[in-house]
Amino acid sequence: MVEFLQQMVNGLSLGAIYALIALGYTMVYGIILLINFAHGDIMMVGAYVGFFSITMLGSNVFVALLFAMLACAALGVLIEKIAYKPLRNSTRLAALITAIGASLFLEYVTIFFLTPQQRVFPAEAFPMHQYQIMGLYISNKDIFIVVLAVILMIMLQYIVKRTRAGKAMRAVSLDREAAMLMGISVDKTISFTFALGSALAAAAGVLIGLYYGTINPLMGIIPGLKAFVAAVLGGIGIIPGAMVGGFLMGILETMVSGYGSSMYRDAVAFGVLILILLIKPTGIFGRNDSEKV
Amino acid sequence: MPSSKRQWLWFLINIVILAGIFTLVQYMIATRMLNQYYQINLASMCINIILAVSLNLINGFTGQLSLGHAGFMAVGAYVAAVCTKSMDLSFIPAIIAGSLAAALAGLIIGVPTLRLRGDYLAIATLGFGEIIRVILQNIEEVGGPAGIVGIERLTTWPYLFLATVITIIVIQNLINSSYGRAIISVREDEVAAEMMGVNTTWYKVMAFMIGAGFAGLAGALFAHYFYIIKPDTFNFLKSFDILVMVVLGGLGSTTGAILAAIFITVLTAYLQAFPAIRMIIYAMILILVMIYRPQGLLGNKELTRKTFSRFWGGSA
Amino acid sequence: MTILNIQNLSKYFGGLSALADVNLVIASGELVGLIGPNGAGKTTVFNLITGVYQPDQGHIMFDDKPLEGLLPHKICQRGVARTFQNIRLFKDLTVLDNVKIALHKDVSYQLYAAILRLPTFVRGEASIEKEALHYLRIFGLEDKQEEIASSLPYGEQRRLEIARALATRPRLLILDEPAAGMNPQETQDLMELIRWIRKEFDLTILLIEHDMSLVMGVCERIYVLDYGQIIAQGVPEEIRNNPRVIEAYLGEEVS
CATH class of the missing domain: 3.40.50.300 (P-loop containing nucleotide triphosphate hydrolases)
Incomplete structure (x- = not known):
């Protein structure tokens, strides 16, 4: 039982990170029906910005997070403007292929400038403490990750539900044409969505750096795919769905590597994806809509 | 209808051209005019053509975006390698076994996933491709993460040439038939195709199986040329490689896929020392082609249709 | 009845x-x-x-x-065959191919015959072509057989859709x-x-x-x-x- 709870605890912080990434996928999908393949790589860039602001500017973790989020918000908007906007009216296949292109671009430009080698995330930026509570080992890192993720999610909920920009987002995702007729700037709203999603991904990037202790230019791929699975699990396009899906994925993954083989850790994510797609493609919180003829 | 006499003439001319290419290259290899470096690239080129043409059947003609082609290549490579290495089978049965195994994998994966549409299908196939890789990593009998080493080099120019030509002919003849039109109708409008009596599910699965089978063929040739195969060779970046060829050449153009496969092979050879630059160029190709020419270089047109289609037997 | x-x-x-x-x-x-x-x-x-x-x-x-x-x-x-309220032709295919697809359900040759280009394939294709042209002729679209379906004027697209439906017999x-x-x-x-x-x-x-x-x-x-x-x-x-x-x-x- 303790073993089980321990795995839960371990899964929680990983799940929080997945949830943060999944939110970006889900928001972007909700608004332009695009699987933003480059999202995991934006997270990677965020991790690097955080890394350099700690090692080169000597900033603390919070300042590093802030820098990473700002830089990635700008990067997200830029990618949307350059690569996705020209394709807004073309097929979804074309947009998806472009997104794959954007993903490869970020990965290999980073490799080109920063070499493919792994970098050690400075441990002194966040001194580790391990606590033992009721037989469970919990580190301050885990607590920090979960608390920060939850704070960011609450902020996101506030922005989406209570602000004008958030209302515009919801309006555009429901009906772009109608929103436009109501005087909402669709371009600005889409940019805002990318900025928000990318900022959350950047935060996740810094947290992943803390969690695993190392970063590399291809680090975004696998967590990105898993977070995507989390978004689909919760129901793509649905914000609370992404949060729940993220936590579920994190816990499931630690359970599998804890009880089964860690080699199968990555396969499990895809297995889950395929099962959901076959059983309920709209996800846990999704509604069923059949195609109109 | 063109007269059958003319058809025969074109057929003969094409045979002569193909035989000429074959003999010329064979002669250059025998007299060592083509050194090892060129031979390796020639092999890669043939394998890439098979991969691109077969993926184009799925992505281009059937309109189902598959991102798991490398997984099928892996199945073919592993099965064929086990056949020759552990089961002492000769090369041709091993190639056939590899292709059939990959086609079977295509069937098993295709039946459940092809119900999904568009981007969901893309992700599911990507997932299956990765699952195949992870499973191979966990089978100790085939070397786990280290893969199979010391596979005999049995793939020679005649095999490569023949396999490439057969792939192209089979897929072109399929596409230029009533079955091919049924496959294309799925891409054009699935609902309307279904209403016109086309069993769209079956044709999607069929195209997927055939495409996967040829990817397996490419894998079998690959394994017996490069001595060594490991699961990581067939990760999703390899699938993206093949996708780049298909997108660049034009979704739905076999000649486009062939030309793009040749171009990408040459590009890869030139940029061998700079893998990052190669991938950046790939990325730019994907983005720029989609923005400025989403139908690819050749669109769905075939190059020199008049001359080629006679031989490939199309009724133009 | x-x-x-x-x-x-x-x-x-x-x-x-x-x-x-x-x-x-x-x-x-x-x-x-x-x-x-x-x-x-x-x-x-x-x-x-x-x-x-x-x-x-x-x-x-x-x-x-x-x-x-x-x-x-x-x-x-x-x-049972139908047309659609908002015309669903195979837009990027030729007028002739649109009708040929509707004839596919009664195709007379096997897949292997197509791949090997056997005589049954050649005969089968000839008869499909003949029949498809027959339907196009009825609807006055014979001259447009090589045109891309989406390039036809609206009224002709409607007619082509009916021709395609009829071709399923x-x-x-x-x-x-x-x-x-x-x-x-x-x-x-x-x-x-x-x-x-x-x-x-x-x-x-x-x-x-x-x-x-x-x-x-x-x-x-x-x-x-x-x-x-x-x-x-x-x-x-x-x-x-x-x-x-x-x-x-x-x-x-x-x-």
């Missing part, structure tokens, strides 16, 4: 009733119209017959055999607003064409139409659907004078 017999057909979308207890009977060789205000559920009836949707209740008997549970391509093979042809977007002259020509098709191909036709002149002019019997229920049926004269129909169409002209 009854060819289509719909009994107690009901369909719900997310708890809302789209169709309730619809009964509709068509005899072999009849030309029947289905009319009703926007949103009455007409296209839903068509989608249920052709297998796009599955009914929640009721039966659809075609030739005394149920159609429920069959996939659309099976229903097509049984002899149906016994029941279902037309979903065939005159939508046509001018009065084109509508007039279409009426002639529909009558002629029925006679020439010995078909039963069911059509949805908004254009009342077309429905009243060409249909022998009319069903009126309103809010998912059949509110009237009869010959055009009866329908024109039916108070419930006039009420349902209040504001729209019934003449």
